[in-house]
Amino acid sequence: MWKFYKSPAFRRLRAAVLRSQHYECQLCKAHGRIRAADTVHHVKHVRDYPELALSAYYYEQGTKRRQLVAICKICHALEHPEKLKDHKTESLTVERW
DSSP: OHHHHHSHHHHHHHHHHHHHTTTBOHHHHHTTOOOBOOEEEESSOTTTOGGGTTOSEEEETTEEEESEEEEOHHHHHHHOHHHHTTOOOOOSSOOOO
16 A cells, blocks of 8 residues: 555645645635645545545546545544554653552
8 A cells, every 4th residue: 555655646646636725624624724734535445446546536426526635634533543543652751650
């Protein structure tokens, strides 16, 4: 998966999506907040829909929908809580009780 996200084709598409959505987090914007977007989120996940990996849009029930959405890191973490459940931070100091 890592190779895909580093590929020239995806990097070009990512840059085009961020530019077209004015580098604004679309989820924050929907809630009246303005935050810079630094991530492009696949609405239909790449693992489940590999044919849509390099598509900016997809059609569902005859309606054109965005497949790639510019979002901030905070919103991306909220969109993927499964990635955070196993993430544990180690304490900076050893507890000595």
